[in-house]
Amino acid sequence: MTTHETVPTPTFTQLTRAEDATDAVRRDLAECWTAVINAGGAVVPMGCPLPPVSPAHLAPSVDALVEGLAPQRRRLLMASVGDALAGWVLLRRDPHALEAHYGTVNHLQTHVRFRGLGVGAALMRRLPEIAREEMGLERLRLAVRAGLGLEDFYRGVGWAEVGRWPGALRVAPGDDRDEILMSLAL
Structure with missing residues (x-):
């Protein structure tokens, strides 16, 4: 553009x-x-x-x-x-x-x-x-995969990180990522 x-x-x-x-x-x-x-x-x-x-x-x-x-x-x-x-x-x-x-x-x-x-x-x-x-x-939740910067996008539209499941997502052998838990109060 x-x-x-x-x-x-x-x-x-x-x-x-x-x-x-x-x-x-x-x-x-x-x-x-x-x-x-x-x-x-x-x-x-x-x-x-x-x-x-x-x-x-x-x-x-x-x-x-x-x-x-x-x-x-x-x-x-x-x-x-x-x-x-x-x-x-x-x-x-x-x-x-x-x-x-x-x-x-x-x-x-x-x-x-x-x-x-x-x-x-x-x-x-x-x-x-x-x-x-x-x-x-009254509230929304979502989960995103760490390592892609998605949490920054969601923070930018008002969401807050409320926790993580460490290593919960196995993208490939040896590539485990946190699952980031996010929330938005309505």
């Missing part, structure tokens, strides 16, 4: 039911997730081969994610720039009464074509509003 170009403002779409996800939306989600995984980001879902992956590899995971949508339990927030899916994130509530006031954030992804434009930050600024006003949540 040159200095005279304007950073696009994403528009948001929220999916709360499986029937909201058209075939085109499912395809866009799989393509975004594929691009992110192949660029070295995002956790590869169970049952999916190690990178490089294709959208066909991710389609079952997208379908499972979408089929679990429910207005008060699980929502998908998507950011678009023009007609292109620029990123997405999943927000879910635990059904157990002890944790029903908490939401968990998973799968924040920015398509590689839109990295560095503030799409991820825009999603993370919009998500707490949805969690609080539409789902009645």
